Amino acid sequence: MVRRVPGTLLPDSLIGSFLRNHARTLAAMERFQHAEAELVEVQAIIAAAPEPGGARTLAMMKAFVELYDAWHAAEPGEGYDAKAAEWRALFTAQEAEEAN
DSSP: OOOOOTTOSSOHHHHHHHHHHHHHHHHHTTOHHHHHHHHHHHHHHHHTSSSOOHHHHHHHHHHHHHHHHHHHHHSTTSSHHHHHHHHHHHHHHHHHHHHO
């Protein structure tokens, strides 16, 4: 599993983008728990950014929606559809806020 390396010269935004894409790859491989862990790390990176929000936040939220939709399809009845709905609502609200 990929982890951040303290002292690297890469900006957090680049690391966050890499981890988000890595999470999408893991989800496509049905390694849902690992994908979720990557996205939680991305969420922490974005929350710590001087200016959270914007395209990175929307991309992270969309990745959570996609993850939980795929996880629900693979394991129906485990509540992942509810998690997808929660993230979808957050995404929609953030998207509306960004449009204003």
